[in-house]
Amino acid sequence: MYQILKQIIKTGIKTEPAPQANEAMRIQPQLLQQKILDTFGHALNIRLVDAGSCNGCEMEINAVNNAYYNLEGLGIKFVASPRHADMLMVTGPVSRHMEVALRRTFDAMPDPRLVVAIGDCAYDGGIFGEGYASCGKVSNIIPVDVVVKGCPPTPVAMMQGILAAMSHFIKE
Amino acid sequence: MPIIHPGLQLTPLHGAAPAWQGFIGQDDLQPICRSVCDSGGRLVALWGSDERASGPGFVLHLVLLNETGLICLHLPLSAVQPAYPDVSEIFPAAGRMQRAAYDLLGIAHNGTDQRQWLRHAAWRSGSFPLCKDFDAVQSRTDELDNYPFVQVAGHGVHEIAVGPVHAGIIEPGHFRFSVVGEKVLRLEERFGYTHKGIEKRFESMSLGQGAKLAGRVSGDSTVAYAWAYAMATESIAGTTPPDRALWLRALFLERERIANHLGDLGFLGNDVAFSFGLTQFWILKEQVLRNNAALFEHRYLMDTICPGGVSVDLAESGKQILLEECAMLEREAHLLRNIYEEHASIQDRYMGTGYVAPKLAAQLGLCGLAGRASSQVWDARVQFACAPYDQLDVRIAVHHNGDVAARVIVRFDELFESLRLQRKIVSKLMPSDILMLPLEKLPGNGFGLGLVEGWRGEVMVAIHTDAQGNLARVHPHDPSWQNWPVLEHAIMNNVVPDFPLINKSFNLSYSGHDL
Numbered sequence: 056m057y058q059i060l061k062q063i064i065k066t067g068i069k070t071e072p073a074p075q076a077n078e079a080m081r082i083q084p085q086l087l088q089q090k091i092l093d094t095f096g097h098a099l100n101i102r103l104v105d106a107g108s109c110n111g112c113e114m115e116i117n118a119v120n121n122a123y124y125n126l127e128g129l130g131i132k133f134v135a136s137p138r139h140a141d142m143l144m145v146t147g148p149v150s151r152h153m154e155v156a157l158r159r160t161f162d163a164m165p166d167p168r169l170v171v172a173i174g175d176c177a178y179d180g181g182i183f184g185e186g187y188a189s190c191g192k193v194s195n196i197i198p199v200d201v202v203v204k205g206c207p208p209t210p211v212a213m214m215q216g217i218l219a220a221m222s223h224f225i226k227e
Numbered sequence: 228m229p230i231i232h233p234g235l236q237l238t239p240l241h242g243a244a245p246a247w248q249g250f251i252g253q254d255d256l257q258p259i260c261r262s263v264c265d266s267g268g269r270l271v272a273l274w275g276s277d278e279r280a281s282g283p284g285f286v287l288h289l290v291l292l293n294e295t296g297l298i299c300l301h302l303p304l305s306a307v308q309p310a311y312p313d314v315s316e317i318f319p320a321a322g323r324m325q326r327a328a329y330d331l332l333g334i335a336h337n338g339t340d341q342r343q344w345l346r347h348a349a350w351r352s353g354s355f356p357l358c359k360d361f362d363a364v365q366s367r368t369d370e371l372d373n374y375p376f377v378q379v380a381g382h383g384v385h386e387i388a389v390g391p392v393h394a395g396i397i398e399p400g401h402f403r404f405s406v407v408g409e410k411v412l413r414l415e416e417r418f419g420y421t422h423k424g425i426e427k428r429f430e431s432m433s434l435g436q437g438a439k440l441a442g443r444v445s446g447d448s449t450v451a452y453a454w455a456y457a458m459a460t461e462s463i464a465g466t467t468p469p470d471r472a473l474w475l476r477a478l479f480l481e482r483e484r485i486a487n488h489l490g491d492l493g494f495l496g497n498d499v500a501f502s503f504g505l506t507q508f509w510i511l512k513e514q515v516l517r518n519n520a521a522l523f524e525h526r527y528l529m530d531t532i533c534p535g536g537v538s539v540d541l542a543e544s545g546k547q548i549l550l551e552e553c554a555m556l557e558r559e560a561h562l563l564r565n566i567y568e569e570h571a572s573i574q575d576r577y578m579g580t581g582y583v584a585p586k587l588a589a590q591l592g593l594c595g596l597a598g599r600a601s602s603q604v605w606d607a608r609v610q611f612a613c614a615p616y617d618q619l620d621v622r623i624a625v626h627h628n629g630d631v632a633a634r635v636i637v638r639f640d641e642l643f644e645s646l647r648l649q650r651k652i653v654s655k656l657m658p659s660d661i662l663m664l665p666l667e668k669l670p671g672n673g674f675g676l677g678l679v680e681g682w683r684g685e686v687m688v689a690i691h692t693d694a695q696g697n698l699a700r701v702h703p704h705d706p707s708w709q710n711w712p713v714l715e716h717a718i719m720n721n722v723v724p725d726f727p728l729i730n731k732s733f734n735l736s737y738s739g740h741d742l
């Protein structure tokens with residue numbers, strides 16, 4: 056136990072300041088947190104569906120939860136059920152074999168709901184394109200609110216995308 | 228000669244991996260497989276190709292491995308009703324590969340399990356996407372997948388169906404558990420959800436585009452795939468990349484191993500409710516990723532390896548950064564290892580959980596890091612050390628207990644070994660301005676193989692070119708093909724709540740398997 060406590064103290068706080076939603080919006084994390092509270096209840100909950108990615112995007116989504124980016128510290132967390140989710144994050148080109156599962160996940164979410172497409176594949180099919188087994192971009196299957204490009208997008212870009220989707224929603 | 232069989236003529240393949248190829252007939256297939264198996268060899272990959280345009284029909288390809296190297300066998304099949312004798316009785320790992328080869332190409336095997344494997348409902352049964360005359364539009368179907376899972380009957384037995392969409396941030400797949408109370412009697416896996424047609428896609432690509440696609444077969448192993456692909460192209464072209472490029476490739480491969488092992492060690496803490504471990508290891512992983520971005524322009528080193536060499540160099544100033552990183556990681560990971568080993572509640576969950584006996588591992592062909600945790604002493608960096616590994620003297624990490632604890636120990640040992648290698652590579656890296664001998668076009672009717680020991684296990688890429696030297700068929704093979712079926716055994720008689728932990732201790736690829 057002593058070792059653990061020593062290591063925790065030595066590590067200190069690694070979390071970096073949250074990025075801006077985007078330049079035009081300039082929402083401060085605190086302000087945003089208040090807005091999240093007002094709009095979504097206690098926090099924003101995200102459900103992720105890998106609709107056929109290469110797993111590269113998933114690695115960066117996992118990184119968003121590490122101590123440096125600490126997404127959960129902003130009141131944004133990943134949940135296990137679409138019924139608990141306010142936002143659907145989708146990665147990958149949508150494989151034909153995941154098409155039904157993606158639609159069902161989307162349909163299971165309560166309104167209001169947001170969809171963020173993560174990565175070049177989700178944006179336009181990426182390197183996999185469209186083919187006999189790939190439906191290509193996410194918006195071919197469900198409506199998309201925000202797209203975060205990159206292969207894979209960096210954690211900061213993802214956070215900006217999440218924040219942009221939310222502030223867009225809050226403004227409406 | 229790696230194997231002796233009456234009438235079998237093997238010719239060496241050029242390239243970094245020691246490999247031979249030869250043509251065989253229907254009657255040779257099982258005896259050759261049997262003799263390789265009996266002498267301790269393994270099956271690496273099995274795939275087919277449609278060569279009706281240039282030859283008599285289809286061809287089945289198998290890559291076997293013994294202590295001398297890779298043996299690639301080509302078995303010509305007829306154009307109408309192509310079929311071959313089952314080898315899954317000899318190499319159980321062949322079962323799913325044979326089923327996938329049928330789904331994609333229509334080449335039939337006479338194994339006992341005739342169910343589809345990669346095909347769900349994206350194309351109709353009886354049409355085969357890797358045939359050159361496949362018509363995607365005509366083959367569409369709107370049926371839903373109705374896969375006949377094996378039913379377990381008995382008093383109190385019930386099923387738990389999980390997936391394809393999982394609760395966490397992971398790839399999609401389906402697990403069907405048959406349980407009594409908490410205890411798992413049987414697990415049956417169903418994959419293919421992330422099948423997106425990668426192999427077909429290769430066939431319309433240039434050599435350079437293909438390198439990018441190979442780097443995205445499984446994003447967590449982008450370096451291993453890109454290197455195996457490049458190695459296969461160089462094998463066909465008969466070229467060898469510049470020395471510095473090879474050393475940099477090894478540096479990238481070890482950095483990929485370091486990053487993945489750090490991430491897994493964190494997850495393996497988290498799965499036993501030790502979130503301190505997750506936080507700490509992911510801080511370390513993030514620092515590696517940031518150094519990657521600063522030194523090599525990509526956090527995961529995607530597109531750094533291309534046919535003929537590498538596309539980024541290590542600046543002189545970068546050496547110091549890497550050496551400091553080594554020192555920091557060694558210090559921190561040793562400390563964390565002590566904490567993991569002395570924390571009773573962690574060890575209690577790890578020990579004896581998800582056990583794979585060495586004998587079973589050998590029988591099923593368990594490979595890579597999971598294989599090494601069950602006494603399977605294979606590591607391509609050691610047995611088939613290509614440059615620069617022939618000068619690095621890699622120490623293989625082996626453990627005999629075959630449980631989650633052993634797979635954690637192997638990860639720690641490999642992490643420290645990779646750090647040692649990184650140090651050695653940085654200190655021995657010779658200056659040179661040449662990083663690439665560009666390869667733009669391959670010779671016609673060529674065949675080449677690449678084999679790389681990725682962090683998960685052996686990654687193989689095979690390339691066939693057509694008469695003009697274009698990519699006619701590319702087959703990437705992930706070690707997960709071998710290891711997924713073993714997970715079905717590892718979970719037996721464990722409790723359902725230990726599944727995430729056992730699964731993570733293997734950490735297998737879905738995308739690399741589904742293609």
Ligand code: SF4
Pocket residue numbers: 107108109110111112146147148173174175176177181182205206207208443446
């Ligand atoms: S965008 Fe890149 S990293 Fe993400 S799924 Fe596509 S290929 Fe993989």
